[in-house]
Amino acid sequence: MAKYINIADHKGRNAEVLFSGITKKPYVKRVTPEGQDTKTLRVLKGASANSYEGMLLKHKTPEEVTEQLLKSDPEVDLFITGRYISGSSRIYIDQNLKPVARIHKVEKVYDPDGNLKEERIPKDTIANIVAEFPVKPTGKKFPKKAIYNKLVFAKKYQVRHINGLTFDFLYETARELHESESLAMLGAGPKGNEPLIFQDGGKTYRAFLEGRIKGKSYILLLHLSNLELKCIR
Secondary structure, three states: OOEEEEEEOOOOOEEEEEEEEOOOOOOOOOEOOOOOEOOOOOEOOOOHHHOHHHHHHHHOOHHHHHHHHHHOOOOOOOOOOOOEOOOOOOOOEOOOOOEOOOOOOOEEEEOOOOOEEEEEOOOOOOOOOOOOOOEEEEEEEEEHHHHHOOEEEEEEEEEEOOOHHHHHHHHHHHHHHHHHOEEEEEEEOOOOOEOEEOOOOOOEEEEEEEEEEEOOEEEEEEEEEEEEOOOOO
16 A cells, blocks of 8 residues: 655655555466465464463473373364464463563664663654655765665665656656666655654664666665674674
């Protein structure tokens, strides 16, 4: 489903345009031996008591769990295993696999060597892609070959126009990026240097805009990253 983003160019012009995920059509189609189409369904694997953690609570030691697996099938509940699931909700459980109603979130920060650096209460994040201040270029551009070897891109969205005016606006942006063979770094907030947040409580991402043109057609891709590649010491 397409959503809106308030985006600006290097000239300070801005507009609310659409962005959406890119879904690739599968190259392989799965059918039954009779040639009928298949579909994916969610099924129930088992209850918490059938999991390894649940069996370990009951039998106390891994060796006893192994013994029970050899004797019977405690990981399978014939009354519920394989049932179709039409919907589900996330819940939190304690070490005894019991649901809990109140939790405290803790954010763990690690240094590049993987050592725990800090534990803190997670900060509340507010979406800023359609805020008062538009998402705009930071002034930094990176060659395509260099940026692909430096960052891990977690998500990718296509930015699209909604009318003739926004078409010209986005086409011009795509043309400049296409000719320079580079990606423009984007930022949010009053100073345009903050990471992008797409929904309240969501993750923060560094964003890079890529543009391509072919004749009078264009494509603008918004690449999102929250992980940097570093050499092993």
